Each structure stands twice: as structure tokens, then as C-alpha cells.
Amino acid sequence: MRKELKFPVYFVYLFLISLLIYIIPKGNYEFIGYAVVIGFLFYFLTITDKLYKYSIFGIWLFAIWVVLHLFGGILYFGGTRLYDIVLINLLGPPYDILKYDQFVHTYCYFAIAILLYYPLKKYMKVSSKIPLIVFAILSAIGIGLLNEVIEFGMVIFADAADAVGGYYNTALDLVFNLIGAIIGAVFVSRVLDEKNI
Known part of the structure; x- marks a missing residue:
């Protein structure tokens, strides 16, 4: 594992263990x-990082998403789930x-598009970044x-129907995923890739 990858990975696993407790x-x-x-996702990232050398910035974004996502489901303010x-x-x-x-979905897929850009870049031999952006x-x-x-x-096996939401929630999740993915793919190609971050 790359040295700079250790801290976000340890951070995520320490957080996950604490949360599970x-x-x-x-x-x-x-x-x-x-x-x-x-x-398992973070384990997959650490294993595949040897091959793809993900952006540490992207890894940190994803690590922060882990916290945002899991706190979103367990923290309550004034009786309302975050x-x-x-x-x-x-x-x-x-x-x-x-x-x-919706904010967390946008943020998550912003981070995921950044992470996916690097494996795509490795295998796609293109003269323009547009195909990379589209495929990311x-x-x-x-x-x-x-x-x-x-x-x-989770709705079926963990009785989470009330927490997950209905059709509008699912559709809006997909819309905000798309928004985040577009912003992330453009950002990684125009900023991170240019600066080699």
C-alpha cells in the first residue's frame, strides 16, 4: 500500500469499527x-490502487463520504434523521x-467519478479527454x-423501507448521482489530471 494511502484507509476502518460497535x-x-x-469497497480500492494509482484527493473525498453517509443514517436532530x-x-x-x-449522493458520485477516471485513463487510449469524461x-x-x-x-432484508424512501427518493438519488458524476468527471479531467493530483 502506498504510504499516502495508509492514513485515509486507517481512518475509514477505524471509523467503521467504531460505528459498528x-x-x-x-x-x-x-x-x-x-x-x-x-x-469491502475500501479494501477493493487499496488492492486496485497498486494498478491504478488513484488520486489521493479522490480517496480522501471517498473517505469523507463514508462518514457523511453513515452519519446520515444514524444521527438525529430534533427527532429527524440527518x-x-x-x-x-x-x-x-x-x-x-x-x-x-441529495447532497451526499451528489458528493459521493463526484468522488466516484474522480476515482473511476484513473482506471479509464489507463485503458482508454484517446486523444481527447471527452471520451474519458463521458465514460467516467x-x-x-x-x-x-x-x-x-x-x-x-436493505428494504427487503433489513426492513429499511421507511428509511430508504420510495420512488421519488430513488429517482432523485439517480438524478443527484448524475449531477455529482458530471461535476466530478469534468473536475478530474480539467483540474486534477492537469495538475497531476
Whole structure:
């Protein structure tokens, strides 16, 4: 493992272990499941980093997302789960834009597009960055779809229907995933890749 990768990896695993110690006794199976999946994801990142040399900036963004995501499901303010709090009331019910959940989805897929850019760059021999940007976006939203399948699994197996939300929530998750992926792919190609960060 690269030296600069150790701190974010240790940070994430220490956070996940601490979180599991806190939520296992509470029986929050939805977020126990998410914590386990995230643990495997971070392991996958560390293994594949040898091949792709991900941006440490992107790894840190993803590590911060882990905290934002998991706190979103376990912290409550005034009886309202953090994920359900409207940060800026841009559009009311049934959309409730901009909720913490939507912000976290945007942020997550911003980070994921950055991470995916590097493996794509390694294998795509193109003279323009536009195909890299497009495929980073498509790959990120593909992972977003997988995330929604995992959420559906939590509805089925962890009785998380009330927490995960309905059709509007899923559709808005996908929209905000796309927004984050677009911003992330453009940002990585125009800023990080140019500066080799």
C-alpha cells in the first residue's frame, strides 16, 4: 500500500469499527450492512490502487463520504434523521430539494467519478479527454444504480423501507448521482489530471 494511502484507509476502518460497535447493539441492520459493504469497497480500492494509482484527493473525498453517509443514517436532530433534513428548501414536497441525502449522493458520485477516471485513463487510449469524461460519468452512474439495488436489498432484508424512501427518493438519488458524476468527471479531467493530483 502506498504510504499516502495508509492514513485515509486507517481512518475509514477505524471509523467503521467504531460505528459498528455503536450500531450493532442498536440493531440498525441497514447501516450495519452499509458499513460492511463500504469496508469491502475500501479494501477493493487499496488492492486496485497498486494498478491504478488513484488520486489521493479522490480517496480522501471517498473517505469523507463514508462518514457523511453513515452519519446520515444514524444521527438525529430534533427527532429527524440527518438524511431527511432539508438543507436548502429549493423545491418542496414531494421532492424536498435540497435534502442532506441529495447532497451526499451528489458528493459521493463526484468522488466516484474522480476515482473511476484513473482506471479509464489507463485503458482508454484517446486523444481527447471527452471520451474519458463521458465514460467516467457513465461508470459512476452505473455504480449509482448498483447502490440503489443495494438499498433495495436493505428494504427487503433489513426492513429499511421507511428509511430508504420510495420512488421519488430513488429517482432523485439517480438524478443527484448524475449531477455529482458530471461535476466530478469534468473536475478530474480539467483540474486534477492537469495538475497531476
